[in-house]
Every structure is written in structure tokens, then in C-alpha cells.
Amino acid sequence: MKKIVLFAALAFSMIACDKTPSAKEFKTAYIDTSKLMEDYNEAKELNEKYKTKGEVMDRELEVTAKNLKAEMNSFQQNAMAKGQAWAQQKGAELQQRQQQLQYTQQGMLQQLQQESGKETDSLVKKVKQFIKDYGKEKGYDYIYGTGDAATVLYAKEAYDITGEMTKVLNEKYAGKAKTEEKTEEKK
Template identity: 60%
Template structure:
């Protein structure tokens, strides 16, 4: 009798363990972040914006540098004709101007880096939030990142959702741009 009760108790406990030990399927995927940032339209637009700003502001500085080089060339030809004291005074002015141009180049570079860095950080933060909500919506337990900062050393291609994320992000960006365009059109029509 004791043996029978023991077998029944074990059977019940095994059955109960099996019932509670049901394992939920873990759905995982990965995103190639380097491809994502190359193909995401907003990231491309941001890069183009700062490239254009750099070229525009760089042209103004280049014109100033060109004038400086002409002045420096003129200085060398006029130095002997105008004497040593003139050459020393003019040489000091040219050195000061050269240093100011160098500082202006550095300041411009730093300004563009800070501005683009802040916008890029904001963009990356938005992408992370989007991927998080995308993962929740699609039922993923984990979405890993690969690319420049690889956190996945290997994954089967069937788990790559990079193209899906790019498409969804680009669609969201396009719809946001269309909404902005409509707001601008309405504002223009009211004027």
C-alpha cells in the first residue's frame, strides 16, 4: 500500500512538473547596424545635411586662406624692397593671421562635429526605441545587433531582420516628412 501511494504521489508530482515546465518559444533575430545606418533614409539625409554645411562653410574659409596665401606671396616679393623693419612687422601680422585661420578651421570642424554628433545621437536613440517597439509588436524575445559594434558572432541568415527594420524606419520617416510638408503647405496657403 505504501508503495502504491508513493507511485501515485510521484506520478502526480511528475505530471504537475510537466505542466508547469512548459517552455515558451523564444523568438530571436538580429539587425546589422552598419547596414541599417547606411540604408536608413533619415541617416543619409543627416549625413548629406552636414556634408553640405561643411562644404558651404569650408568655401568661405578657403577663400580667406587663398587671400592669405596671396598676401604671403606678396610679402616675400616686397620684403627686400620695403626694408627689414617693415618685413618684421608685416611678418608678425601674417603669422597672427595664419594662426587665426588655423583656429577658425578647428572651430568650424568642432562645431560641425558637435552638431552632427548631437543629431546622430538623437537618431540612434530613436532607432533603438523603434527596434524595441518593433520587437514587442512582432513578438521577439531578443533582437541582437551586429555590425561595427558586434554583439553577435554568428547567426543564421533567417534571423536577419535588418531589411524589415530599414523598410519600417524609412516608411515611418517618409510619413513624418509628408506630415511636415502638409503642415508647411497649410501654413503657406493661410498666408
């Protein structure tokens, strides 16, 4: 009898001690970062801003290029009549102006790319920080990113929070924009 009680106690203690903590379910989700940046209003406005700036720069250069082209056409028509010395001098001048136009175009493009790059990098950092804070607030263990630089090769669509993230970011941005408008109106 003692052996049965001892065996039962031993079995009970083994069962009681074998309580390994059950693996908690990880709360995971993923975001299609390309789609997020396409649908995020602040990113759309940033893209539109630099598209407009690029178009303005193109128009400025286009006027100068048209004037230069007209002068080159005139030069070709007048070269025979005004002589070789004039043609050489005017040809060198036009070539120099054409090079200057190309340098100006390259400089404007570089400036536009640098400005756009800085603002885009800043926006990406802000979105990453927001996702990090959002993940902590909502109790996620992992939030993965998909898109151009995919880090997730497969995930069930049930874990996709791209739409939710876009909605929250746009609401936050809309609130920020309204606050900025009110402060500008007060000035």
C-alpha cells in the same frame, strides 16, 4: 490486485505531476546596425546635411586662405624692396592672420562635430526606442545588434531583420516627411 491498482495509480500520478512547463521557444532576431544606419533615409539625409555644411565651411575658408597665400607671396617679393622694418611688421601680421585662420577652421570643425554629434545621438536614441517598441509589438524575446559594436558573433541569416527594420523605419520617416511638408504648405 490492490498492489497493482495502487502501483498503477502511483505511476499515473507521477506521470501526471511530472508536467514541467515545456521551454517556450524564444523569438529572436538581429539587426546589422551599421547597415541599418547606412540604408535608413533619415540617417542618409543627416549625413548629407553635415557633408554639405562642411563643404560650405571649407569654401569659405578656402577663399580666405587663398587671399592670405597671395598676400604672403606678395610679401616675399616686396620684402627686399621695402626694407627690414616693413618686412618684420608685415611678416608678424601675416603670421597672426594665418594663426587666426587656423583657429577659425578648428572652431568651425568643432561646431560642426558638436551639432552632428547631437543630432546623430538623438537619431540613434530614436532608432533604439523604435527597435524596442517593434520588438514588443512583434513578440520578440531578444533583438541583437551586429555591426561596428558587435554584440552577436554568429547568427543564422534567417534571424536577420535588418532589411525589414530599414523598410519600416523608412516608411515611417517618409510618412513623417510628408506630414511636415503639408504643414509647411499650409503656412
